[in-house]
Amino acid sequence: METKSDQALVGVQNYLEKAAEKLRPSSPIKFHISSRTDAGVHALANAAHLDVLRAPGKAPFTGHQLAQGLNHHLKPEPISILSAQRVSSTFHARFSALSRTYIYRLLLGCAHRSQIPVFERDLCWALPGGPLDVPAMREAAQFLLGTHDFSTFRSRRGDGAAQNPLRTLLQLQVQPAPAFLAQHYLHRELQLWEVQVQSRAFLYGQVRRMVGALVAVGRGRLSPGHVRELLELKDSRAFPPSAMAPASGLFLKSVEYSQEDLAIPSVPAEEELRGLS
Incomplete structure (x- = not known):
């Protein structure tokens, strides 16, 4: 996740969660960000994790679909999702960071x-x-x-x-x-x-x-x-x-993580997608 200077009154997390709402998840989405920065500081590659549950009968997002959808709804903010992937349910963007x-x-x-x-x-x-x-x-x-x-x-x-x-x-x-x-x-x-x-x-x-x-x-x-x-x-x-x-x-x-934490698990189709970078 790439950002250029946190906005003064509304943080990057607020923009991300607002964009995620437009993907119509079946429950509210909360972003857990690895590092918070004070106003005026930039991020070349921050990381976050989130859980995405879709309505019954709808296939889970792929990492590419999630990144593409969020970027579409983030326009014109200076925030860009670089990639997204599935990680295990024990992964935490903040506490798993090495x-x-x-x-x-x-x-x-x-x-x-x-x-x-x-x-x-x-x-x-x-x-x-x-x-x-x-x-x-x-x-x-x-x-x-x-x-x-x-x-x-x-x-x-x-x-x-x-x-x-x-x-x-x-x-x-x-x-x-x-x-x-x-x-x-x-x-x-x-x-x-x-x-x-x-x-x-x-x-x-x-x-x-x-x-x-x-x-x-x-x-x-x-x-x-x-x-x-x-x-x-x-x-x-x-x-x-x-x-x-x-x-x-x-x-x-x-933000550096172990290869084990970033290993893509085998997840049944009906489970949620977790992970974002």
Whole structure:
């Protein structure tokens, strides 16, 4: 499932369920989405599951029919169903996920907002000034890898202080954007970089705070050691409010599941279709 920025007042789930109602199921459909994102964040490939029961005598939807029908009723919203398939009744889009991977896109070289390419507006963080100190950013990233109490890097709103702040960061890389994207802007002296981060789950606002801290290191406003100190403080109030990265550059890239969870079961024709990506 691909989306471009959650709508401010009505979430993606509402649009999906409204589209599903037009497929005339025999009972209301509820979407269970693997990852929720704050307003302004995008998804390249989110995942969800749903149960679809049709009226007696009607054949169950195939995955292709379900995706095609939902996409028809989702027009003109910036939401697209990429594929759908049947999965077992024990599968859960959120709780079965092994990990989630986000990318954050940084555009360097823009002295003014007017220099941001039209197709990049609201899809990246356009940083003014010169290049970033990428080696220092990578050094700082090493302190965040592994299992830590990420209280400093959580938002003070959204998920409540009671949520366990322990998270395991599997990957945190600072890398140039794919060549076909990066080369497109070279003639304009612009550079695209990506911060890619992977974990089983994240705290609310965690990725945007981590990216903001790395960018502060890249600009020389923080040292790599300062990032370690922030992590060790375990206090969200210690994080510099101005350092949080804006939502527009953040994309949910993928949600990873085991092959066993995605194996297509043998299901009698009268049973419901479950699964969506």
